[in-house]
Amino acid sequence: MSTCAECKAFFAIPENADDFELSKGDCVREEKDQKGKYWLSKPVMGDMVADKCSYFMKKVAN
Numbered sequence: 001m002s003t004c005a006e007c008k009a010f011f012a013i014p015e016n017a018d019d020f021e022l023s024k025g026d027c028v029r030e031e032k033d034q035k036g037k038y039w040l041s042k043p044v045m046g047d048m049v050a051d052k053c054s055y056f057m058k059k060v061a062n
Helices: none
Strands: 010-012 024-033 036-045
Touching: none
Parallel strands: none
Antiparallel strands: 010 024, 024 036
16 A cells, blocks of 8 residues: 655645644646646645555655
């Protein structure tokens, strides 16, 4: 079972941010169309199940 926190599009909200919650983050992904590139973002919880997410990309370890 994969979770949002394991995806490379997941960015955790920093502790000093106004909307900080434990395991809360943003799912940020790049899109392209004929006009150019843009980014879509939506708030997610890191422990959400991501098995059915078509945008899930496993983070690679450094």
